[in-house]
Amino acid sequence: MPGFSTDAILLRKIEYGDHDFIISFLTKSQGKISVIAKNAKKSIKRFSGSLDLFSVNHIQCTFPKKKKDALTILAHAELENGFANIRYDVFKTAYASYWIELIHLWLEENRVQTDVYDLLLFSLDALHIGTISKEVLSLIFQIRFMSISGFSPNIENCDTCKTPVDLIDQKNIWFDFNEGRIICQNCIQKRSKYGMTVSKGTLKQLFWINNSDINRADRIKFSSLAITEGARLLESFIPFHIGREFKSLKFLNRIRQEK
Numbered sequence: 001m002p003g004f005s006t007d008a009i010l011l012r013k014i015e016y017g018d019h020d021f022i023i024s025f026l027t028k029s030q031g032k033i034s035v036i037a038k039n040a041k042k043s044i045k046r047f048s049g050s051l052d053l054f055s056v057n058h059i060q061c062t063f064p065k066k067k068k069d070a071l072t073i074l075a076h077a078e079l080e081n082g083f084a085n086i087r088y089d090v091f092k093t094a095y096a097s098y099w100i101e102l103i104h105l106w107l108e109e110n111r112v113q114t115d116v117y118d119l120l121l122f123s124l125d126a127l128h129i130g131t132i133s134k135e136v137l138s139l140i141f142q143i144r145f146m147s148i149s150g151f152s153p154n155i156e157n158c159d160t161c162k163t164p165v166d167l168i169d170q171k172n173i174w175f176d177f178n179e180g181r182i183i184c185q186n187c188i189q190k191r192s193k194y195g196m197t198v199s200k201g202t203l204k205q206l207f208w209i210n211n212s213d214i215n216r217a218d219r220i221k222f223s224s225l226a227i228t229e230g231a232r233l234l235e236s237f238i239p240f241h242i243g244r245e246f247k248s249l250k251f252l253n254r255i256r257q258e259k
């Protein structure tokens with residue numbers, strides 16, 4: 001039967017009827033896909049592990065025989081990494097849930113994006129092992145995801161006069177949400193309703209983690225101001241840009257407050 005096999009990270013799982021699941025995966029070779037896992041609740045043999053959120057699996061899929069619009073069938077799934085350390089930590093779970101919700105909302109189906117797959121795998125792996133703090137990791141994930149997906153904000157220089165951040169004579173610089181760019185005091189005509197001021201240091205650190213070697217990310221020392229400000233900036237700008245609220249972010253903010 002024609003089909004394909006690939007590594008895949010589970011983004012979403014919805015019950016379908018009494019026995020089946022409809023599952024969204026981010027795959028290495030096919031991009032984001034939706035498949036139907038028939039009899040998944042019973043068949044432990046075909047689906048090792050329990051097809052949990054953000055687990056990595058090697059999957060085999062077959063194309064449906066007759067109907068054109070029928071879903072691709074998940075024939076077999078073998079668990080490669082369940083990231084147990086994420087699952088047992090409520091904060092890590094909240095961060096991972098945010099990343100997969102972002103990918104699920106933003107990516108088109110069936111468009112291969114290996115660099116997004118690699119970024120998500122790197123981030124989940126580092127979150128699981130704990131080599132980089134979850135707060136910093138989430139900044140790395142968000143800023144790099146935006147770059148790869150083509151809606152990278154300009155945080156490098158004033159978008160109007162092109163003065164680099166370093167040379168802008170202000171401590172805090174306005175970031176405009178509508179335009180997705182920073183703009184210096186001299187160039188601001190009228191401040192839009194949507195945006196926030198961010199310190200120069202935070203902008204420089206965000207720029208750095210977006211452009212340096214990701215495998216050296218564990219050496220970055222972030223100030224606590226940059227972590228707080230960076231999170232506030234990206235977690236506000238991304239939902240604004242996508243035009244959606246994130247359930248996972250609401251949850252993350254609730255548990256932050258309870259802490």
Ligand SMILES: [Zn+2]
Nearest residue numbers: 158161184187
């Ligand atoms: Zn300017």
